[in-house]
Amino acid sequence: MSGGTVYMGRIGSLCLAALMATVSAQATASTQEPLKAVKITVAPAIDGTVNTDEWKDVTSVEGLHDGNTGAPYADSGTFWLAYDKDYIYFAARLIESEPGKIRATEYRTNVGLFGDDFVELDLDLSGSLNAFNNFRINPQGATSIEIAGGRAAKREWLGAILAKGRITANGWECEARIPWKSMDIPRGGRQGGRRDVRFNIGRFIAKNQRILSYVFVPQTQAALMPTWAGVELPEPEVDRSLKLLPYGYIGYDPKTNGVFNGGIDMKTALTDQINAVGSINPDFRNIENSILSLDFSRFERIANESRPFFQEGQQYSGTQIFLGQRIKEFDAGINTYGRINDKTSFSVIGTSRFGKESDAIFNVTQDPNPNTSIRVSATDLERPGFSNSSHLIRLSQNYGAFNFFLRNMGSRDTILGAGQENDFNVSYNKNGFTGSVGYSRADKNFSPKLGYVQEVDFSGPSGFFGYSKNFDKGPISDFDVSIFGLSYDRMDSSFYRKEFGTGFSATFRPGIAVTVGTYVADFEGSKDSLYSYGLAYPRGNPYNNISVQLDQGRQAGLSYRSITASTSYRATKKLQFNLREQHVDYDGASDQMIFTTAWDLGGDRSIAGRFVRQNDKTNAYLAFQRSGNVGVEYFMILGDPNATTYRNALTFKVVVPFSIGKKRA
Secondary structure (H helix, E strand, C coil): CCHHHHHHHHHHHHHHHHHHHHHHCCCCCCCCCCEECCECCCCCCCCCCCCCCCCCCCCEEECCEECCCCCECCCCEEEEEEECCCEEEEEEEEECCCHHHCCCCCCCCCCCCCCCCEEEEEEECCCCCCCCEEEEECCCCCEEEECCCCCCCCHHHHCCCEEEEEEECCEEEEEEEEEHHHCCCCCCCCECCEEEEEEEEEEEECCCCEEEECCCCCCCCHHHCCEEEEECCCCCCECCCEEEEEEEEEEEECCCEEEEEEEEEEEEECCCCEEEEEEECCCCCCCCCCCCCCCCCCCCCCCCCCCHHHHCCHHHHCECCECHHHCCCCCEEEEEEEEEECCEEEEEEEEEECCCEEEEEEEEEEEEECCEEEEEEEEEEEECCEEEEEEEEEEEEEECCEEEEEEEEEEEECCCEEEEEEEEEEEEEECCEEEEEEEEEECCCCCCCCCCCCCCCEEEEEEEEEEEEECCCCCEEEEEEEEEEEEEECCCCCEEEEEEEEEEEEEECCCCEEEEEEEEEEECCEEEEEEEEEEEECCCCCCCEEEEEEEEEEECCEEEEEEEEEEEEEEECCEEEEEEEEEEECCCEEEEEEEEEEEEEECCEEEEEEEEEECCEEEEEEEEEECCCCCCEEEEEEECCCCCCCCCCEEEEEECCEEECCCEC
8 A cells, every 4th residue: 555545544534533523522612601682772872981871771791811811801891782673782991000001093994903902892693603793993983894704895895883982091991883784694593583692802902912802712612702692683684786886097007008997896695694796807006915025935925915806705715725816817707705504604706817717716614513614615727728626625623722624635737637735733722822733745746726835745744832921010021932843755755844943022011022033944955044033112013113123044055134124103193104124135135125105184085105116126106095985986096006117107096886776685
């Protein structure tokens, strides 16, 4: 029997054992007393002042726990949760022993809040523990929304919540009103028209980057999530109106002289739990793509996906064999995603460049209980004279603090033929300790063209260990330490590569963060080594900060040295500057500078710009825009945000949203 057959037999046995255990596994029930749902008739005023008379008939809960250890946290909080037929109402009163260190920089809706203090309400209306909606509010009433499944940051598609907040003498407090219609409301499974909703409440403290929760739920024990009992969910209202976002642009581009084009994005609900997004002749010229640094890597690096079409339903579509960035452009596409029932979600994506390429992606995920998740995926890419298809089957099973992960992937195409990769991993997470050990094996011909595969033609084990701890007193606020390693051989048993690395970071009480890392490797006989040192202040403040990092050693047989410095400065409440510069000495010198600015003019209008210099190539653009709210959006762009060198282009783009049809129950 060949080694590959032995390995596949072991994987098959492990899968069978895990599946048999899954059948008999019982979800651990939450030990927290359920929160009794209260349906109110008089809504509280959402003004940021928590008036206890307005909330007197609503059950409140108290307490916060450390996100690593579950220990009670001294600066606690009190929370109220209620609802009526149209909205959910939420209030929070947070104690802060150092009110002067509360950070509340953001004031807008639907923005990132991880630089500020904030409170978060998590709701899974299905009660299945796999479809959470997250609503965050900072002390100024700024909001951030993440809807189950993933949605693009388009207000017409995402919706909005009403929130207000204020800083008090002893901390801060906030109130919010969340429309039921901002979430997908499940049908069926209710008793007497009522459902048990799973929820939790979190808090982020910016001064020490501490993450807290009302009920401590370890990563692998979602069944401990508390219950909001007996909620009378409204009947799902299926909005089958077709939301259209047509665009048109006109301008001048030195490549083509005059430019004129148009297209349309669209979205509709097929059922109460299933949405469809379409795009015809999409235009991404006003989307500022991420820029990769000059850091050395033996493997491909991928910038973040920022296109709305692929952001919709990304929780259901993202797998190892599909990466939206692989589809650079298309003429028409459709993206359908949602939930078939409380335990089953899916995603189907199809795109086409007429006569040049067609792509299809399919995913279905079954979560039979809170500790078990099974996913099946497939992709297909077709070009004239070339075809590539791939599949993925994976099982994730939790047992207490342990997670067992098994995955089989395969591909077949016109040139390489068939290939497979198999992965097995066991991880552990408890009380600040994290660890994992795994084994992977990938054939030389494994090549899913629509996915991200870092390397093929290898087999071997890998491992990781980490520990983190927070301190409420003393000079150190927190620290993390980690160790990782791997040893891979080629499939013919010849040597491939070995790696070993360590990392250490600590934050001192004033907010000074220090990082140190070591990395040594043998890559097919090439001895690599890298030593990293970093310093940042204040940690976790994206609006005003300064940092510097030094990496030096040897990479691929050559001396390597990289110095990176960055700073952010908020000149006024509405004017932000960011600067990052990197210099690398490696087989010659390379330089990169990225300068960005954003000026909020109010009324959803802003001016944004970016200047990029990479060695002898320079690009810049400046844009005036009105976007981020409902109604007409427009952009006037001087230059090209994503060109490598400056182009004296001028483009004016308009997006005019409207709907066709009416809602249906």
